[in-house]
Every structure is written in structure tokens, then in C-alpha cells.
Amino acid sequence: MQFRLEKRREPSRLMSYITPFAAVLLTMVLGTVIFSLIGYDGLGAVREIFLTPLTNSYKWQDLGIKAAPLIIIGTGLSIAYRANVWNIGAEGQYVIGGLAGTGIALLTYGMTGWWILPLMVLAGILGGMAYAAIPAFLRTRLNVNEILTSLMLTYASVQLIYYLIRAPWKDPMGMGFPQTRLFSEAARLPTIIPGTIVHLGVPIAVIVGIVAWFIMTRSVFGYRMRVVGAAPHAARYGGFSENKTIWLAMLVSGGLAGLAGVLEVAGPFQRMVPGFPTNYGFTAIIVAFLGRLNPLGVIVAGVVLAITFVGGEVAQTTIGLPNAATGIFQAMMLFFLLAGDILIKYRLRRVSPQPSVGAA
Amino acid sequence: MELTLAILITVVGASTPILIAALGELVVERAGVLNLGVEGMMLIGAIAGFVVQFHTGNPYLALLCGAAAGTAASLIFGFLTLSLSANQTATGLALTIFGTGFSALAGSSYSARPVTLMQPLFPADLATHPVLRVIFGYSFPVYFSFVMVVAIWYFLHKTRAGLILRAVGENDQSAHSIGYSVIGVRYLAVMFGGAMAGLAGACFPLLLTPQWAERMTAGRGWIAVALVVFASWKPFRLLGGAYLFGLVMTMELYAKAGGGPLSAVPSELWAALPYLATVVVLVLISIRRDASTNAPACLGKPFLPAN
Numbered sequence: 001m002q003f004r005l006e007k008r009r010e011p012s013r014l015m016s017y018i019t020p021f022a023a024v025l026l027t028m029v030l031g032t033v034i035f036s037l038i039g040y041d042g043l044g045a046v047r048e049i050f051l052t053p054l055t056n057s058y059k060w061q062d063l064g065i066k067a068a069p070l071i072i073i074g075t076g077l078s079i080a081y082r083a084n085v086w087n088i089g090a091e092g093q094y095v096i097g098g099l100a101g102t103g104i105a106l107l108t109y110g111m112t113g114w115w116i117l118p119l120m121v122l123a124g125i126l127g128g129m130a131y132a133a134i135p136a137f138l139r140t141r142l143n144v145n146e147i148l149t150s151l152m153l154t155y156a157s158v159q160l161i162y163y164l165i166r167a168p169w170k171d172p173m174g175m176g177f178p179q180t181r182l183f184s185e186a187a188r189l190p191t192i193i194p195g196t197i198v199h200l201g202v203p204i205a206v207i208v209g210i211v212a213w214f215i216m217t218r219s220v221f222g223y224r225m226r227v228v229g230a231a232p233h234a235a236r237y238g239g240f241s242e243n244k245t246i247w248l249a250m251l252v253s254g255g256l257a258g259l260a261g262v263l264e265v266a267g268p269f270q271r272m273v274p275g276f277p278t279n280y281g282f283t284a285i286i287v288a289f290l291g292r293l294n295p296l297g298v299i300v301a302g303v304v305l306a307i308t309f310v311g312g313e314v315a316q317t318t319i320g321l322p323n324a325a326t327g328i329f330q331a332m333m334l335f336f337l338l339a340g341d342i343l344i345k346y347r348l349r350r351v352s353p354q355p356s357v358g359a360a
Numbered sequence: 361m362e363l364t365l366a367i368l369i370t371v372v373g374a375s376t377p378i379l380i381a382a383l384g385e386l387v388v389e390r391a392g393v394l395n396l397g398v399e400g401m402m403l404i405g406a407i408a409g410f411v412v413q414f415h416t417g418n419p420y421l422a423l424l425c426g427a428a429a430g431t432a433a434s435l436i437f438g439f440l441t442l443s444l445s446a447n448q449t450a451t452g453l454a455l456t457i458f459g460t461g462f463s464a465l466a467g468s469s470y471s472a473r474p475v476t477l478m479q480p481l482f483p484a485d486l487a488t489h490p491v492l493r494v495i496f497g498y499s500f501p502v503y504f505s506f507v508m509v510v511a512i513w514y515f516l517h518k519t520r521a522g523l524i525l526r527a528v529g530e531n532d533q534s535a536h537s538i539g540y541s542v543i544g545v546r547y548l549a550v551m552f553g554g555a556m557a558g559l560a561g562a563c564f565p566l567l568l569t570p571q572w573a574e575r576m577t578a579g580r581g582w583i584a585v586a587l588v589v590f591a592s593w594k595p596f597r598l599l600g601g602a603y604l605f606g607l608v609m610t611m612e613l614y615a616k617a618g619g620g621p622l623s624a625v626p627s628e629l630w631a632a633l634p635y636l637a638t639v640v641v642l643v644l645i646s647i648r649r650d651a652s653t654n655a656p657a658c659l660g661k662p663f664l665p666a667n
Contacts (some may be wrong), residue, residue, distance in 0.1 A: 086449055138639075142646045145394065147449065148586045149642060155579050155635040163628035285453055322468035324574075327461025333438065334454040338446040 005346040012344050019340035020118065020290050020297070024050075024304060027332045029063035035325070044319045049311035049329060052318075061196045063303065065268060068205035068279045069094070069260040071302035073297050074287030075212045076256030082216070082293050083225040084232070085249035089135065089150025090257040091281025092157040093128040098256025098265040099161065100127030102180060105187035105265075106169060116186040120347040123263055128258015129251045131157065136250035140243040146250070156275050165272055180272040191266035203264035205302070225249065257281060258274045283309075286334045305330060365490045367614055372502055373567055374439050375606025377402070377560040382511055382584035382591070382598050383461075384556025389588055390516060391549035392529035392658035395451025397437050399581030400459020401554050402561030405430040407463040409562025410475060410572045419478040423501065423562050430558015431551050433459060438550040442543050445662035460575060467572045478566040501563050506599075508556075513595040525549060529656035532663045542663045557581065579635065586638045592654040601641075608637045622650045 028046045036042030053059040073090050080087045087093075100123040108116045128180065134153060138144035162178070171181040189199045216222035228235040228245045236242065265272060287305050291297030312326030379397055388395050409426035413419055437455050439445040478499040480487065487493040516522040527535040528545045536542050564576050583605060591597035612630035615622035 088453060134639075138643060138646075142643055144639075144646045145589065146640045148582065148589070149639050151582055152579075152586070152635040152638045156632040159628040159632035162631075163626050166628070167626065218364030282457065284458070289450060322465050324461050324468060327457060328465060331454055331458030331461055334450070334457065335440065338440050338451050338454060339444050341446055342444045 004098060004349050004351045006349045008345060008347055013345075015340075015344045016292055019343060020292060020301070020337055023333050023336035023340055026336045027329055028271075030336075031329055031332060035273070035321075036321035041319050045315055045321050045325060047307055048318055048321070049176075049326065051311075052314050053307045053310040056314075059310050059314070061193075061198050062313075063196050063306045064202040066309045067302045067306035068199075068201040070284050070287045070305050071205040071265055071299050072201075072208050072260040072263070073257045073281055073284035074291060074298040074302055075209050076253035077284055077288040078291060078293040078295060078298050079212065079216065079225055080249040080253040081288055082229045083245050083249040084229040085253075086147045087132060087135065087150050087250055088147055088285060089152075089154045089281070090284055091277060091279065092150065092154030093131045093254040093257035093263075094261035094281045095154070095157040095161060095277050096131040097124035097128035097261030098272065098276055099157075099164065099261075100124050100258065100271075101166075101262030101265050102169070105183040106151070106180060108187060109181070109184055111184070112186045114186075117266065118187065119267055120129050120187060121259065122264025123210075124258045124265075127254045128261060129255040131258070132250040132254020133247075136247050136254075137259045138334070139250075140246050146246075154281070158218070161272065161276060162274060165274065169272065171271070178274055185268060188270050189263060197268070199263075199267040201260075201267050203308075204259075204263065206299060208259075209295045209299040212298075216295060221248070254280055257284075274299065281289045283330060286330055289292075289334060290337055304333075362490065365494055367610060368494055369497065370610045370613060371603065372498060373606075374609045375602045376502050376505050376567065377563040378558075378580050378587065378605055379599065379602035380501065380508065380563065381557045381560035381581055382587045382602060383505070383508050383561070383595065384553035385585055386588050386591070386593060386595060386598060387512060387516075387525070387556075388549045388553035389659055390529045390593060390656055391525050391546050392532060392656050392661065392663070393441065393546050393550055394448045394452065394538050394660040395434070395437055395441075395550060395553055396449060396585060397433070397455025397459065398553075398557050398584050399464075399577060399579065400456035401430040401433045401557035402564075402577045402581045403459040403463040403575065404433045405558025406564045406576055407467045407470075407561075407572060408558065410467065410470065410565040413475045413566060414470065414473060417476065419566050420500070422566060423559055426553040426562025427559040430556070430561065431554040433558070434550050434554020437554075438547050441662065442546050442550070445664060446467040448660050448662070456581070464574045467574065470572045471574075473571065475501070475565055475570045477570045499567060501559070501567060504559075505599055509595050510601045516595070526656075532661075533660045533665075536663070536665050542665075546663070557584075560584070583634060583638050586642055587602030589655075590641050592645070593656065594654075604641075605634060605637065609634050 014021060032042040032046045035045045053058055053063055073094060077087060077090055101120040104120040104123045135146040135149040138149050139146045165180055166178045169180045171179055189201060191197060191199050193205065216225065224240050224245060228240055228242065265276065270275060283305055287298055287301045290304065291301035308326050308329050312323055315321040316323050381402055385395065385398055403427035408429035409422040412425040413422035433455065437451055440451045441448045480497050480501045481503060484495040486496040516526060525545055526538055528540065528542050532542045561577060565572060587598060587601045590601045611633065612627065615625060
């Protein structure tokens, strides 16, 4: 008995909803096996990484603040990837957004006023947009591949942090540590639930996701993004300029990455430190795909990835699993998801005796 | 003179891993496949090479295991993109994320443990004079990379197998209809790319810094991918490109040693320079018009036989 892949007449919507969940489940099952085989407590690892953050209510606030930047960046990326614009430099745009916010916070140091925080947020969004504008410009004017340029700029942005906090922005009272001073009260993101670390960025993330969903499903902008990605020829025929779409996709994804950056620096960090680039920009790529490039899906996927981050820290302390294991689980999810994609366009058909072509 | 020679040797060391990885990716892309997982495969090769060198002290075995580990990693990519026609861009990214995590996990108990660097290939008597040292003073991977430039050029342009590989990359449907196995050829190319990336990764602990550090390849795999575009998919141009980048990467040393106004440039700018140079180079190459027309016609597109 053998199986053969047969093309579906239409892509299966059902499969596109089922496969992300299947990918997470398969990761848990196979993760248990693999981590047991290489000598760790596989079952414990999966339990701590995927379940403890959910069952332990003390961890919920961590989930919220880890999910927020992932959802904000992932939403932007989902819009860009829909349009086939491969911005993979969100980490760099996040960094520049954070630096732009830091700049405002340091300029207004010691001042008070409600306007400081909105100004920082604005600077963060503009910073992210400006940094994404470089690959957008190069792609639209000179046809330079945006994958490579956006990624190279990420590496450069990290060096910019190191330079700024080592020299011009260094905390004068920092005892030589390369970091900026602690932001004054007016430049810190308020917490919304007293006694927790849940800051304003968490509801903002949910709002960003929902608004993006409305825009993507109910507006000309969303229609443009989807058509240009799915059927570039038809889009050109219909009068949607490809270059304008690339610009929009890069600016939206860059702006949102910048927003995430400024919320992170004003929220959990409250100063710029060398450890500010926390790979949210890269993990958000997984979030965007796991959420099926749908902003509502991205909210769910952001929480799932946040679970693995928080759970990874738990597993580190409880069963001594190295933190790097989290990255493996996250990559496995993406692998399974991509592998499952074939079930959207094809179905498995059982073929009995005929000579089979196999899964070609 | 002495300083110039020292710099030259450093440049060769910095260029070699990029050249090897880029040569592998060149073959992969010539077969019509875009594998963005080079950075991940290099990291997997780096940790495999390090672990073997640490336990056996045999650098040749370490290089071999690095290449084997890279090949194994490339098979994940191959299976997903070739057998299951998954999106190549996304799968390549996933492979890099996986390689970063895998190497960090495998290396977590090896931090701050030194290994011995690979010895030069030729006996020390040959390399006594500084000028002779520039010719005979390197270890095996350096000579290997030069040989591979010629070998890959020869393979692609002078052999039947190379012709088939290029046909698969330029027009997969025709190659399929003549009776060549598009998927088979692409599997072989992807595995070759994985072996080269893994070997290139193993060069980091064996040639450059004799220890394991997380993300020690520091984006060099991505630069290798960019270099293939820069070289318009031609092996000899790749040689030039890799050495240009090796020079950029070692400029910091040169500036610091030379004194003068260059030594006042912040070290972070020097560290960012290779990445910024990559952007500049990609811009220059796209201004020169022939670049994109040289790309294999089927690059990045999944193959589905039209029956």
C-alpha cells in the first residue's frame, strides 16, 4: 500500500487552519523523543516549555510582556510577507526604534510631561520606518534583494547600539558599564495592572493585531497586499504599482518593529543596554508564519512563541535544560509548519497496485 | 614588509571560510535552489568540527565531521523544499534559526575550552622566509578553497554533469522532459552546499579562534550568500569577492596598527563595515546591469513536473 500526492482543485482552508496546531503538537511529540535521545529529560523539557507557563499563573504576566513585541513585529511581517516582500531585518528596525526612543528619553531627561512618552513612541515608529526605508529604496530603485540588505543592516544596527552606549550616551554614573542612564519617570511605560510587570505595550499589541486584521480584510490596502502577493500579474493589470506596494510593506513592517522596540526600551528595559537586541525580530518571523500571515493568527502564534520563551527559562532553572533548546523547539515548529504546507495544496491518496511515482 | 605580510595572512584566514561556503551556495543556486540556511549550516559545522577537534585533536577528522554535519542539516532543507516543495526562503530562514539553536545547545558545555589550531599543510622548513610563508604557510582549507574554485568552474563549464546541473537551474521543465531527475540533481547540489557550508563553519574553531562561541560565524554565512550575487554566479569572481571581504574584515587591524587618522574611527564602525560593505557591493552590482540577468532562471522556484 502506498500513498500518492494529488493536487487539490482549490487550496484547503481547513488544512491551513489545522496545520499550525499540528505543527505545535508534532514539535511537542518529536521534541520529547529527540531530547530524550540526546540525554535530556525530554518529557520534562516539553512539559516545562509548553505547559508550565500556562498552568502556573505567576508566569502569565511574563507571557504577556514577551508576547507583546512578538505580536507587534509579527503583525507587520505578516503584512509584508503577504505581499511577497521579504523583510527579515525586523530585528534591526526594532533596534533603531528602540534607539530613537532612547534618544528622546535622554533629551528630555529630568523633564516631566505627558507628551514625552507619545513623542518617544512616534520617534520609535519613525526610526523603524526610516531603517526599513533603506532596503525599500534599494529594492524599488535599484532592484537590490531586500532579504540581504535588511539583514545586513540588522548587524550594523547592533554595532550602533554598542557605539552609542559606550561613548556619547553612556551613563555618567554607570561606573563604566556600557549603558545609558535609567530613563526618568515620564519616559517609562506605565504598568496597567498594579503590582505586576504588565505594561501598556500588552494591550497595544492586541489592538495592533485586531486593527491590522480589519485593515487586511476590509480595506483596499489589505486587498492590494494580498493580491500583489498572490497574483502579481493580476495586480499589475489591476493598476496596483508593485513599487508602491513594496514601500508600503516595508514601511508598515519597519514602523511596527520600531514601535515594538520603543515599547521594549521604555517598558521592561527603561534604559538602553547591550542586551537590548533579544532576537524578537527573528522570532517574529516564526510568529508570522505560524499565524498563517493573518493578524489574528499572529496574536495566537505570538502567545505560543512567548510560551516557549517563558517555558525555556523555566526549564533552565527546574531541569537544567540549556536556554538554546528554546530556539530548537521554535525552529522545529516552523519546519513542521512548512512541511505541512503541502497538505494545503495536495491531498494524500492511497494507491493500491499501480506503479507509484512516490511523493515527487 | 613584515606587517604587510602579517595582514596578508590574516586576510587569507578571514576570506577562506566565506569563500568555501559561497562556493557551495553557488553550486546550489546554479541548480536553481536558493538555500538561505548557509549561516545555520555553518554554525552546525562549526560546533561539529569543534567537538571532534576537542576530543580527538585530529583537524582533518574535524573538518570531515563539520562537512558531514552540514550535509545532514542541508538534508532537512532538501526534504522540505524538494520533496515537499515548501517555500525556499522560509525554509532557509528556519534552517538558520535551527542551526543557531542547535549549535548553541550542543556547545553549551564547551564554552571557554580551547582547542589547538590546525597546523600548516607544508613542513615548517618550507616557510622560513616571510615570502615563502605567504605561499606555504597555510593550513589545508586555504589550499582546498583555491582548488575548489578551479574544480567548480571546471565542473560547471567543462563536464557533462555540470551541464545537466546548469540545465536544471535554467530550465527545469526541459531538463525533466529530456529525462533528467530535477529533484535528484537538486538534492545532490543542496547536499554539496551543505558539506561546503559545514566545512567552512569548521574552519572557524580550527583556523580563526580556537574555541567555541555561540553564533561564532557572526553573519559570515549571509555574506557568503550575498557574494554569490556579487559574483554573478561565477566561481572566479567569487574568489575576488571573498578576498575583498576578507580585506574589509581585517581593515580594523590594519588601521589600529598603522596609526594616523584611521585609528580614531570607532571600533564599532569597523565591526559594522563588512555588513555595510555587503550592502554597498549589492548596490554596485545591481547598477551594473548584467548582474540580475545572470541569475539562474529557475532560482528559488519549486519544481512541479507539468506532466
